[in-house]
Amino acid sequence: AQTVTQSQPEMSVQEAETVTLSCTYDTSESDYYLFWYKQPPSRQMILVIRQEAYKQQNATENRFSVNFQKAAKSFSLKISDSQLGDAAMYFCALPFNISSGSARQLTFGSGTQLTVLP
Amino acid sequence: DARVTQTPRHKVTEMGQEVTMRCQPILGHNTVFWYRQTMMQGLELLAYFRNRAPLDDSGMPKDRFSAEMPDATLATLKIQPSEPRDSAVYFCASGSPGGTNEKLFFGSGTQLSVL
Numbered sequence: 398a399q400t401v402t403q404s405q406p407e408m409s410v411q412e413a414e415t416v417t418l419s420c421t422y423d424t425s426e427s428d429y430y431l432f433w434y435k436q437p438p439s440r441q442m443i444l445v446i447r448q449e450a451y452k453q454q455n456a457t458e459n460r461f462s463v464n465f466q467k468a469a470k471s472f473s474l475k476i477s478d479s480q481l482g483d484a485a486m487y488f489c490a491l492p493f494n495i496s497s498g499s500a501r502q503l504t505f506g507s508g509t510q511l512t513v514l515p
Numbered sequence: 516d517a518r519v520t521q522t523p524r525h526k527v528t529e530m531g532q533e534v535t536m537r538c539q540p541i542l543g544h545n546t547v548f549w550y551r552q553t554m555m556q557g558l559e560l561l562a563y564f565r566n567r568a569p570l571d572d573s574g575m576p577k578d579r580f581s582a583e584m585p586d587a588t589l590a591t592l593k594i595q596p597s598e599p600r601d602s603a604v605y606f607c608a609s610g611s612p613g614g615t616n617e618k619l620f621f622g623s624g625t626q627l628s629v630l
Contacts, residue, residue, distance in 0.1 A: 434621075440604060441621065441622075441623050442606065442608070442621035444619075444620075489587065502548060502560050502563060502571075503558075503560075503619060504559055
């Protein structure tokens, strides 16, 4: 069974500072993707960044970057120059095969609520 | 911008009433997922469709929940009869065709309150 663990229910960061959100996972697959989704108060689930497991290089999207440690099964999200609009719940997610067909669905972690302090 | 549209955004109903939630996936997407989000359980998969066919609904209470895709532009999730424990946010998500659909696009969800 696949699992995704986010051990930090809440985090806070000062505006313009950097914060790192942790995620560990377990999977038997060798090739997979990992995602970070952001859920602001509007409830919309927004894809922040995606990492392909076979790639050595850590993914980067503007102020968002990941630290992917495949052997350790760790996938942390770093937010640089934090902005008030970054305040949201952040979910780490891992796709896995649904039993029927070739479909894949996402297993989500329990989330980390990020507060950005002005 | 293309997006997944869910209606209604909020629904308050009394126990025993029927609830229908609707989802319009992104045009051209051939996979549709229904997720339920609660504080206790987090995000749980309820049902999954590919090319309008239900492929997995093992996460859904069969006695009261049903999910359908009458056409490629509409997915529905119905609860009959509703119970207070069904109170949650229900998300629809659609995935792009081909590949393995890891990248999902979510709607804004339906906040359901069953009194």
